[in-house]
Amino acid sequence: DAGVTQSPTHLIKTRGQHVTLRCSPISGHKSVSWYQQVLGQGPQFIFQYYEKEERGRGNFPDRFSARQFPNYSSELNVNALLLGDSALYLCASSFGRDHGDEQFFGPGTRLTVL
Amino acid sequence: AQSVTQPDIHITVSEGASLELRCNYSYGATPYLFWYVQSPGQGLQLLLKYFSGDTLVQGIKGFEAEFKRSQSSFNLRKPSVHWSDAAEYFCAVGDMNTGFQKLVFGTGTRLLVSP
Numbered sequence: 527d528a529g530v531t532q533s534p535t536h537l538i539k540t541r542g543q544h545v546t547l548r549c550s551p552i553s554g555h556k557s558v559s560w561y562q563q564v565l566g567q568g569p570q571f572i573f574q575y576y577e578k579e580e581r582g583r584g585n586f587p588d589r590f591s592a593r594q595f596p597n598y599s600s601e602l603n604v605n606a607l608l609l610g611d612s613a614l615y616l617c618a619s620s621f622g623r624d625h626g627d628e629q630f631f632g633p634g635t636r637l638t639v640l
Numbered sequence: 641a642q643s644v645t646q647p648d649i650h651i652t653v654s655e656g657a658s659l660e661l662r663c664n665y666s667y668g669a670t671p672y673l674f675w676y677v678q679s680p681g682q683g684l685q686l687l688l689k690y691f692s693g694d695t696l697v698q699g700i701k702g703f704e705a706e707f708k709r710s711q712s713s714f715n716l717r718k719p720s721v722h723w724s725d726a727a728e729y730f731c732a733v734g735d736m737n738t739g740f741q742k743l744v745f746g747t748g749t750r751l752l753v754s755p
Contacts, residue, residue: 530683554706559741568644568730571686582740616683625672625734625741626691631683 530619530632538638539607547602547635549617557581557622558600559629561593563614575597575600576622604637612639642667642733646746654754661716661749663731672734673753675715675741676707679727687729690714701725726753 531550539545551558558577561569571584575594594600598619604611614636618629641667653659665671672691676684688699695707705716714731728748735742 547754557741561743563744566747568732569749571742571744573651574742576740582738582742584742618684620741625736626689627741628686628689629741629743631676631685632685633681 527532530617530630531619532632535633536636538640540640541607541609543607544603544605545607545637547615547637548615549600549602549632551598551600551619552630555619556598557620557627558594558598559618559620560600560602561616561618562586563616563634565613569616572602576637607639609639612637642671642704642735642744644731644733644744644746646731646749648749649747650750650752652752652754655723656720658722659718659725661729661751662711663714663716663746665714665731665733666712666751667733669736670675670709672736673707674732674734675699675716676730676732676744677727684730687716721753723753723755728753
């Protein structure tokens with residue numbers, strides 16, 4: 527079975543631009559979460575989506591938004607990119623039923639903002 | 641708010657030697673605790689998790705962890721390290737104060753394995 531997939535693998539943008547990152551969850555999983563991992567740090571929670579609705583949001587500005595589609599795939603959008611947005615963006619999928627459900631992580635999208 | 645501390649940024653262990661990675665958490669009740677491993681270019685892989693019950697938890701790849709409430713710790717151990725264990729290890733706590741799944745991660749410990 528395929529794991530969590532993310533695209534693109536790498537991305538280079540300039541300040542002020544907009545970016546869209548994509549994630550496909552494991553088949554049968556209805557929850558997708560997004561994490562930002564800055565170099566040298568642990569991942570930080572951005573969003574969780576479950577059944578196409580935002581269930582939770584971390585401490586990130588409104589420039590960050592996301593959505594989940596009927597097939598449970600998800601997009602993360604970041605507007606007005608800043609240098610500090612350079613990071614590895616990780617997507618995780620799970621059944622999403624409770625806190626204990628294992629989250630399976632994708633390989634990430636490496637975003638570089640110049 | 642929950643927090644996780646991994647006091648060791650880097651650890652170097654000889655192949656075949658034992659390993660212990662430290663993790664301390666801050667949480668009011670019994671937490672959900674996790675250890676993940678991240679190899680270069682890869683996502684995070686779950687090694688083991690603790691929710692309740694037996695405080696010694698067995699995971700994949702020969703890893704185990706022990707939950708000690710009195711010390712607010714959840715240290716990861718392996719009796720004999722293999723070169724393929726070289727990676728970054730993250731301890732995480734599940735934030736159950738929210739109505740959603742949220743993991744709070746430590747800053748990670750990079751494991752180097754010497755021949």
